[in-house]
Amino acid sequence: MSISTPATNQTVTAQERSFVFKVFKSIRQFPMLYLGALIVLALIVCAVFAPEIAHYPYQKQFMDGLTQDGQPHPPNAQFIWGADEVGRDVYSRVIYGSRVSLTVGVFSTAISLLIGTVLGLISGYFGGFIDMVIMRLTDTVLAFPFLIFCMALVAILSPSEKNVLFAIGVLGWGTMARVVRGQVLAVKEFEYVQAARAIGASSWRIMFVALLPNIFGPVMVLAALNVGSNIILESGLSYLGIGVQQPVPSWGNMIAEGLQTYQFAPWMLWAPGIALVIAVLGFNLLADGLRDILDPRNVTR
Amino acid sequence: MSDTLIEVRELRKHFPIRRGVLQRVTGHVRAVDGVGFRVGKGETLGVVGESGCGKSTMGRSILRLIEPTSGTVEFQGKNILNLSKADMQLMRRQMQIVFQDPYASLNPRFTVAKTLMEPMIVHKLHDKATRMSRVKSLLERVGLDPDYAERFPHEFSGGQRQRIGIARALTLNPKLLILDEPVAALDVSVQSQVLNLLKDLQDEFALTYLFIAHDLSVVRHISDRVLVLYLGRMAELADTDSIFSDPLHPYTKALLSAVPIPDPDVRRERIILKGDLPSPANPPKGCPFHTRCPVAAQICREQVPEWREAKQGHFVACHLA
Numbered sequence: 001m002s003i004s005t006p007a008t009n010q011t012v013t014a015q016e017r018s019f020v021f022k023v024f025k026s027i028r029q030f031p032m033l034y035l036g037a038l039i040v041l042a043l044i045v046c047a048v049f050a051p052e053i054a055h056y057p058y059q060k061q062f063m064d065g066l067t068q069d070g071q072p073h074p075p076n077a078q079f080i081w082g083a084d085e086v087g088r089d090v091y092s093r094v095i096y097g098s099r100v101s102l103t104v105g106v107f108s109t110a111i112s113l114l115i116g117t118v119l120g121l122i123s124g125y126f127g128g129f130i131d132m133v134i135m136r137l138t139d140t141v142l143a144f145p146f147l148i149f150c151m152a153l154v155a156i157l158s159p160s161e162k163n164v165l166f167a168i169g170v171l172g173w174g175t176m177a178r179v180v181r182g183q184v185l186a187v188k189e190f191e192y193v194q195a196a197r198a199i200g201a202s203s204w205r206i207m208f209v210a211l212l213p214n215i216f217g218p219v220m221v222l223a224a225l226n227v228g229s230n231i232i233l234e235s236g237l238s239y240l241g242i243g244v245q246q247p248v249p250s251w252g253n254m255i256a257e258g259l260q261t262y263q264f265a266p267w268m269l270w271a272p273g274i275a276l277v278i279a280v281l282g283f284n285l286l287a288d289g290l291r292d293i294l295d296p297r298n299v300t301r
Numbered sequence: 302m303s304d305t306l307i308e309v310r311e312l313r314k315h316f317p318i319r320r321g322v323l324q325r326v327t328g329h330v331r332a333v334d335g336v337g338f339r340v341g342k343g344e345t346l347g348v349v350g351e352s353g354c355g356k357s358t359m360g361r362s363i364l365r366l367i368e369p370t371s372g373t374v375e376f377q378g379k380n381i382l383n384l385s386k387a388d389m390q391l392m393r394r395q396m397q398i399v400f401q402d403p404y405a406s407l408n409p410r411f412t413v414a415k416t417l418m419e420p421m422i423v424h425k426l427h428d429k430a431t432r433m434s435r436v437k438s439l440l441e442r443v444g445l446d447p448d449y450a451e452r453f454p455h456e457f458s459g460g461q462r463q464r465i466g467i468a469r470a471l472t473l474n475p476k477l478l479i480l481d482e483p484v485a486a487l488d489v490s491v492q493s494q495v496l497n498l499l500k501d502l503q504d505e506f507a508l509t510y511l512f513i514a515h516d517l518s519v520v521r522h523i524s525d526r527v528l529v530l531y532l533g534r535m536a537e538l539a540d541t542d543s544i545f546s547d548p549l550h551p552y553t554k555a556l557l558s559a560v561p562i563p564d565p566d567v568r569r570e571r572i573i574l575k576g577d578l579p580s581p582a583n584p585p586k587g588c589p590f591h592t593r594c595p596v597a598a599q600i601c602r603e604q605v606p607e608w609r610e611a612k613q614g615h616f617v618a619c620h621l622a
Contacts, residue, residue: 191406194366195469199420200393209419213410 033289039282046098054092055080059247061087072265082267084257093249094271100238100250101279104165105231111169113223116176121207123177124184134177142174147233151242159242161250168230179222183215217294224287228280235276251276306509307363307396307477308339312372314355314362318582330582332358333369334533342476345503345510347524347541349517349556353578355533356513357401360479363511364398365389376477394424397470401482403462407454413440413465414450420472439468444498460491464498471502479511484519496523517560521545529553532589533581535608539615549611549622551594588620596621 027034046053056062065073065087073083081091123134153167187193188211196210231251237243238252246253251272258269313336315329333355340346348356362369365381373380381392400406407416417436421427427435437447443464454462463483470478480499484492500523502508514520520527520541527544529537529552537550548554555572562569574593579585585592591601598621606618 191400191402192408194361195398195400195406195466196408196419197366198364198393198398199423199469199473200390201419201423205423210408214408 030289030292032285033293036282036285036287036289039278040286043098043102043279043282046095047102050096050099054089054095056089056092058088058093058096058249060089060092062089063087065089072261072268074265075267081271082265084254084268085261085265088247090254090268090271093254094251094275097249097251097254097272097275098279100161100244100248101231101234101276104161104168104234105227105279105283108165108169108172108230108234109223109226111166112173112176112226113219115170116173117180117212117219119173120177120180121184121211124181125188125203125207125211131181135181138174138177141171142178144171146171147236150233150237151240154237154242159245161244161248164234164237164243168233172226172230176219176222176226180215180219183218184211187211187214217291220294221287221291224283224290228283228287231276231280231283304342305339306342306344306377307511308337308373308375309363310337310373310375312336312359312362312374313370314358314367315370328582330580331533331584332581333362334581334584335372336530336533336535337372338528338535338538340477340509340511342509343503343507344526345512345524347520347527348511348513348530349515349520349527350530350536351515351556351578353581354530355581356515356530357481358533359530360398360481360511360513364393364396364479366398390424394473395475396477396479397473397475398479398481399463399466399470399483401485403459403466403486404454406466407462409454412451412453416454416465417450417469417472420469424473426473435472439471440465442471442502443468444494458491459487460495463487463491463495467495467498467502471506474506475508477509477511479513481513482515483512485514485516492519499523517556529556532579532584534589535616535618536590537615537617537619539612539617543612543615547615549615549617550590550619551596551621552590555595588618590619 051057062079062083065079065083066085067073072085073079073087075082079089079091081089081094084090084093119134119138123131149171150164150167153171154163157163157167184207193206193210196206201210234243235250235252235255238250239256241253241256243252244250254272255269255276258265258272262269312333313331314333315331317326318328318330319325320327336355336359338346348359350356358367361367363374369382372382374382376392376395379392381389384392411419414433414436417439418432421432421435426432433450436450440447440450445461445464445468449457454465457465463486467483483499484495487495496519499510503510510523512520512523524541526539527537527541528535529544529550531552537544537548537553539549544553545557548557551572555574558569558572572595574595576593579589579592585602587603588594588597588601588606591597594601600620604620606620608616608618611617611622
């Protein structure tokens, strides 16, 4: 008996360590993270394989997309989410719209992340006068109403997807810089930072090798949230007509069109609207899950 | 005394107190105020004093982790306080520090191997394979399994972490180690293990220690000489034996009377100090200790006692000793 028991235990542990078991355990531990990741993954697939997933090219107009009296055609077998007021397939346009949303969301966040992290690190680590200058600059950037600030910049640069992306990224680093600075202030008091100085590490090395990995968790969470809000912002700009221009579809300009025809063709509003909600929700869930998982103390071996 | 390794003279660190909108300096906290001593090669100098007396600030000023306000620190005859950045970088190989809190002193994102390799990377020493073998031998030397190299700090106990901290300090083969309360955060049983490790390492690598502590029995165990600090100033400095058998400064006497004796039959007169440590921003006139001194006389309130050699090798700053 006493000999056979450890043997059974061993088979159980071997099973426990199998890959599939680990994945299931992890999904059960962080279900929201996986749901968020799944949505984001689906969004990426839509954007990358849009020509394969969409039924028609986004700009193609169909004669039978309009009803006899010239109204947008409601959903049927040919147009599964209906057609818009010039006879284009809404489903195909929503799929193509994910390209704009994802590109703008991710790359504008990357720009803000870069600017915000570098400025926040310098500000928090050096402190004093440098800190004051950078933080007053941050206050200034944050003091402007963001959407109007972006509108002004895009108006100067001429409306296009690239300029929207650039404007959101270059103006949106304020919160990022503040969060990074706050994290640096908390982390730099730890003695391992002193230890790094004692061995003669340079300030840059301390900032980017010792400090950065330790503040990465909250920063990544904020970045994921930021992708979501930047997607909304892009839609907002496109809705106002200074973002992505027709006939290129963006969820924002589709919602703008849909609002005008909401009385008789609600699918034109619902399809891009729901897509937007799901995409933003996906990034927010991902952000929330990342916060749990990015702490090494939470990882069970 | 053997050859001097490090000599500190008139070391001061005054932190400015800033007030108001214009951030004007309205005063100074005199954390370290004119401390001077020498430590011989292979010697252990214990530094004791209560919280806030400037022990840690002193240790960090010597390493220039905090820039001292004035004074000199000579390491093998060279003043390190006016070294250029590049020279200071080389000097850092000679002197390292072990911190008090083993939980805060290791980067939680670095594996043990990364923590121990970092000094070698910063100083561009050795290639990758040599670094790794050095990491393993260091781990072995401080009593840890070399296979732990790929683990993270949170997987270790306090005592094990402190051993990693000691190994990190040894990576660059320093001559001087500043031990900033290295055992204060550990269990008593682990304390003695770490202390014995420190003693063994001292013999093996001919290390010189500046051992900062508030626990007198620990200091007695490891030190050759003891320096007592009070309010950033030196109160007494002597051989460990003379300090413990024949303390001259009333503050030292009070400290010693607080050490528990592991014998229930021994009764001893305890000297209880009244009041709190005065603020180092506004130290008392005369002797800094007179506000709490049980034997203070009129002269103590008026004149700062000079630092004098009361007996052979036994220095004290007290009018009455």
